[in-house]
Amino acid sequence: MEGKGVRQKAPFTNAFRRGRPISFAAGPVSVFQAGLALRRGKGHFGDMDIIADAPTGLAMALDPLVTRVLAPNPSPFTYTGTQTYLVGTSELAVIDPGPDDPRHLAALVAAIGGRRVAAILCTHTHRDHSPAAAPLRAATGAPIIGCAPLTLEDAGPRADAAFDTGYAPDRVLADGNRVSGPDWTLVAVATPGHTSNHLCFALPESGALFCGDHVMGWSTTVVAPPDGDMAAYMASLDKLMAREDDRIYFPAHGEPIEKPHRFVRGLIGHRKQREGQILRLLKADVGAVPAMVERMYAGLDPRLNGAAGRSVLAHLIDLRDRGLVIEEDGVWKTTA
Numbered sequence: 001m002e003g004k005g006v007r008q009k010a011p012f013t014n015a016f017r018r019g020r021p022i023s024f025a026a027g028p029v030s031v032f033q034a035g036l037a038l039r040r041g042k043g044h045f046g047d048m049d050i051i052a053d054a055p056t057g058l059a060m061a062l063d064p065l066v067t068r069v070l071a072p073n074p075s076p077f078t079y080t081g082t083q084t085y086l087v088g089t090s091e092l093a094v095i096d097p098g099p100d101d102p103r104h105l106a107a108l109v110a111a112i113g114g115r116r117v118a119a120i121l122c123t124h125t126h127r128d129h130s131p132a133a134a135p136l137r138a139a140t141g142a143p144i145i146g147c148a149p150l151t152l153e154d155a156g157p158r159a160d161a162a163f164d165t166g167y168a169p170d171r172v173l174a175d176g177n178r179v180s181g182p183d184w185t186l187v188a189v190a191t192p193g194h195t196s197n198h199l200c201f202a203l204p205e206s207g208a209l210f211c212g213d214h215v216m217g218w219s220t221t222v223v224a225p226p227d228g229d230m231a232a233y234m235a236s237l238d239k240l241m242a243r244e245d246d247r248i249y250f251p252a253h254g255e256p257i258e259k260p261h262r263f264v265r266g267l268i269g270h271r272k273q274r275e276g277q278i279l280r281l282l283k284a285d286v287g288a289v290p291a292m293v294e295r296m297y298a299g300l301d302p303r304l305n306g307a308a309g310r311s312v313l314a315h316l317i318d319l320r321d322r323g324l325v326i327e328e329d330g331v332w333k334t335t336a
């Protein structure tokens with residue numbers, strides 16, 4: 001198979017126009033396998049072949065300003081793993097440093113290659129995204145900038161075990177705030193929903209948007225109450241639809257998304273379909289979440305049942321807030 005794929009020293013042009021990852025850190029075999037694995041992986045849930053083939057730890061250039069490094073944390077929730085992005089050429093920003101795993105930290109330090117890191121940015125504080133921020137700050141001296149630590153409520157923490165409670169940013173970015181280097185600018189786009197503190201980062205120089213877990217390249221996003229909020233999530237999808245200059249999305253999990261508006265329109269349609277399905281089930285007296293999951297997610301990897309149930313609950317809470325459904329003793333009903 002050697003040599004059939006994109007060559008090691010191929011110019012960036014055609015390969016990245018097609019959204020195909022090319023590598024400058026590995027030989028042609030790895031490059032070819034990486035592209036193949038990612039293409040084959042499209043749309044699958046937890047396919048172990050893909051996970052085994054995924055190019056963990058390699059620095060892969062996707063654009064003249066964007067390099068990706070995959071962390072070794074594949075799972076039914078993270079697909080092949082968390083993808084950390086390096087932005088810039090002589091001076092860098094690192095987006096979503098990933099899990100606190102020494103192998104991933106070593107891969108990031110190697111990819112950085114002694115260049116100055118101006119900022120470490122996190123899209124949100126799930127444990128597969130932000131825990132490596134602190135050790136990377138220690139290794140590079142760069143400040144942690146980006147999403148807010150999670151807000152706690154009077155009724156108790158919104159966060160469950162999936163959250164990185166140790167996340168401590170040096171500077172929090174609000175919607176529209178920017179960080180820049182010699183050849184890049186990153187603009188925060190507040191996109192609550194998956195988590196309340198989620199940010200995307202736009203890179204106008206490339207027409208790119210780093211979309212974290214708000215939009216993923218392989219599966220729909222989990223929206224898990226109490227911190228996950230379906231109404232906010234839908235509003236954040238609408239917000240992306242209104243942005244005109246994003247040419248490509250780089251998600252934290254899954255392939256780059258080349259026709260982002262079409263993709264997001266599909267996600268909005270999918271959620272509306274789910275909502276319609278839920279209302280039909282309630283009208284048919286199927287009002288307990290586990291029974292709804294069983295009917296709505298036929299063939300789902302059983303490890304994802306809990307997450308599917310949280311997403312159904314997120315829809316129900318949204319419908320309740322709109323006055324369309326009520327809950328009594330764990331059973332949901334339509335009001336009409």
Ligand SMILES: [Zn+2]
Nearest residue numbers: 124126194213
């Ligand atoms: Zn997440």
